[in-house]
Amino acid sequence: MGIPIYFHFTFLFIIPIFAGVFALTSGDIFGITLGYYGIDIALAWKIVLGAICAILFFFTILLHELGHSYVALRHGYSIRSITLLIFGGVAQMEDTPKQPAVEGWMAFVGPGVSFLIGLIFTPAYFALDGLRNPGVAVQALQVTCGILGLYNLLLGAFNLIPAFPMDGGRILRSFLAKRMGMLKATQTAVKVARIFAIGMVVVGIFTFNVFVIFIGFIIYVGAADEETMTKFSLALEGVKVEEIMNPEVLWVSPSMTLNQVLGRMMEEHRTSFPVVEDGSLVGVISAAQIDRVPKAQRDTVTAGNVADRAPAYARSYVDATEVLKALSDRKDFVVVLDEHDEFVGSITKDELLSIVTVLGVKKAL
Numbered sequence: 516m517g518i519p520i521y522f523h524f525t526f527l528f529i530i531p532i533f534a535g536v537f538a539l540t541s542g543d544i545f546g547i548t549l550g551y552y553g554i555d556i557a558l559a560w561k562i563v564l565g566a567i568c569a570i571l572f573f574f575t576i577l578l579h580e581l582g583h584s585y586v587a588l589r590h591g592y593s594i595r596s597i598t599l600l601i602f603g604g605v606a607q608m609e610d611t612p613k614q615p616a617v618e619g620w621m622a623f624v625g626p627g628v629s630f631l632i633g634l635i636f637t638p639a640y641f642a643l644d645g646l647r648n649p650g651v652a653v654q655a656l657q658v659t660c661g662i663l664g665l666y667n668l669l670l671g672a673f674n675l676i677p678a679f680p681m682d683g684g685r686i687l688r689s690f691l692a693k694r695m696g697m698l699k700a701t702q703t704a705v706k707v708a709r710i711f712a713i714g715m716v717v718v719g720i721f722t723f724n725v726f727v728i729f730i731g732f733i734i735y736v737g738a739a740d741e742e743t744m745t746k747f748s749l750a751l752e753g754v755k756v757e758e759i760m761n762p763e764v765l766w767v768s769p770s771m772t773l774n775q776v777l778g779r780m781m782e783e784h785r786t787s788f789p790v791v792e793d794g795s796l797v798g799v800i801s802a803a804q805i806d807r808v809p810k811a812q813r814d815t816v817t818a819g820n821v822a823d824r825a826p827a828y829a830r831s832y833v834d835a836t837e838v839l840k841a842l843s844d845r846k847d848f849v850v851v852l853d854e855h856d857e858f859v860g861s862i863t864k865d866e867l868l869s870i871v872t873v874l875g876v877k878k879a880l
Contacts, residue, residue: 769819
């Protein structure tokens with residue numbers, strides 16, 4: 516589908532952990548054996564089977580995210596990327612669906628994929644369980660079916676919890692948005708998410724379960740982020756980039772040393788500058804980039820040496836929400852170009868925050 520798939524560095528840790536758990540345990544839940552330890556084979560083979568099963572399980576998580584992505588693409592929305600993390604996967608969308616029904620359907624399809632996988636592999640487990648005197652290969656296949664089946668059923672159910680950033684939170688918002696509008700629906704869904712999050716933290720404390728506490732914390736923070744992003748999007752709705760950009764074209768030359776650039780930043784009270792040569796945009800340089808260069812080298816290293824050659828940018832004539840998308844990639848400075856690719860202005864993260872605050876008051880958000 517043309518979607519880049521990335522692996523977060525935490526993924527390197529979780530695969531061996533899952534492989535070890537699958538290989539060295541043999542627990543039984545709902546009559547399903549969830550581990551290879553009870554199979555009469557060498558430990559090395561158990562570890563190999565555990566690793567294979569761990570990879571297959573995370574592949575089913577990828578299918579879960581591709582389910583979301585497929586529906587989004589079918590409705591005209593772009594998926595920037597899919598990233599597999601220590602606690603699952605995340606599909607990065609270019610924009611939040613404006614139609615509640617589309618968001619609800621898109622959110623449901625992910626858990627739906629997990630349920631489908633579970634409903635395929637779980638019956639397969641019990642079908643293999645009925646065989647007489649199964650060999651080692653059949654036992655290994657049966658355990659694999661059990662792990663993939665039951666864990667996908669649990670994954671689907673967990674994601675339907677009505678709390679952001681879970682899929683269930685988006686389904687709840689889509690249901691409420693038809694009746695009370697996107698902002699109130701988001702705020703209501705966020706309140707529900709916070710109740711769940713606080714409840715999970717309390718349960719985690721009383722049961723000494725750090726994992727449950729951590730998940731509760733993730734839900735609480737994710738809910739707050741979703742509310743903020745919704746307010747930002749609604750505040751910028753109907754506004755063009757040219758209306759909010761800073762038209763004062765300030766820039767530095769690529770030949771300027773980093774200390775000279777820092778001097779300009781002090782004078783202009785800015786933390787970023789476009790780097791321009793002969794009227795053409797070279798890139799963007801920020802205080803954060805300069806900070807990574809040793810102080811002793813800042814009189815010799817130039818702006819052109821460290822400038823970000825792929826800066827975030829937005830067109831002056833498009834909706835201002837495009838700036839919000841550009842800044843979401845850990846960029847704190849957006850270059851504004853016109854239809855002729857001419858550099859006509861800029862917007863910093865701080866400037867956008869101020870603009871959104873004013874627009875929010877103006878629109879009574």
